[in-house]
Amino acid sequence: MADILWDRAGNPTRYVSERLGVEEWELRGAIHTIKRRSGLSGADRVIIYTDGKVTDEHGEDLGNIHDEV
Amino acid sequence: MTRSETRKTFATFRVSGDALDPDRVTRILRHVPTVAYAKGQQYFAGDRTGYLTGKTGVWLFSTRNVVASEALHDHLSYIVGLLVPERQNITPLMEMRALVARKGLRAQLSAFWHGAHGAKHPSMPKGVSEVMKLLPAEIETDFATDEIAPERQRA
Numbered sequence: 001m002a003d004i005l006w007d008r009a010g011n012p013t014r015y016v017s018e019r020l021g022v023e024e025w026e027l028r029g030a031i032h033t034i035k036r037r038s039g040l041s042g043a044d045r046v047i048i049y050t051d052g053k054v055t056d057e058h059g060e061d062l063g064n065i066h067d068e069v
Numbered sequence: 070m071t072r073s074e075t076r077k078t079f080a081t082f083r084v085s086g087d088a089l090d091p092d093r094v095t096r097i098l099r100h101v102p103t104v105a106y107a108k109g110q111q112y113f114a115g116d117r118t119g120y121l122t123g124k125t126g127v128w129l130f131s132t133r134n135v136v137a138s139e140a141l142h143d144h145l146s147y148i149v150g151l152l153v154p155e156r157q158n159i160t161p162l163m164e165m166r167a168l169v170a171r172k173g174l175r176a177q178l179s180a181f182w183h184g185a186h187g188a189k190h191p192s193m194p195k196g197v198s199e200v201m202k203l204l205p206a207e208i209e210t211d212f213a214t215d216e217i218a219p220e221r222q223r224a
Contacts, residue, residue: 036081
């Protein structure tokens, strides 16, 4: 079971990209893409897990960072 | 801003809403969407995620893997070209305007830019804002830079 890496509003910190092994711009671009594809906007909060999984604030799957970089 | 200061940039045009018929948007704009689905329809969200069910309808076109440029302006121009393909041809824009109003849809232009530490953020060209206002489409900017300079990253 993956742990939560980020569950706050706004852009994730460099720590999150380092934990996922991706560049900062790759992480931000992936989140941007996943949110828009899911019908969300930039202000919507998402949760990022240590395996790259991204869910909305209710835990519904939206995608995976590693699929987008 | 020099081009080397841009790590990644792209633009996304999205139309969404419960009453969205994605094929109708594809026919109006004459472009294959990056992703499109109606409310309740399944769509592919990547190898690790598989198929998800759309909570609302989405038609989305991203320049991410289409426009090979580090200038945000080039990506925005491509999006404007979907709606106004030629100077005297505003038919797609007018048809989309009617569709958005009739079906209660929401149109949005998102601009993504990530630059090197300390790089100046790009600006939204006035012409792009004016075209989006006619639809109308919201404009969302997602601009940021690296948290720290490269020399500090290596330290």
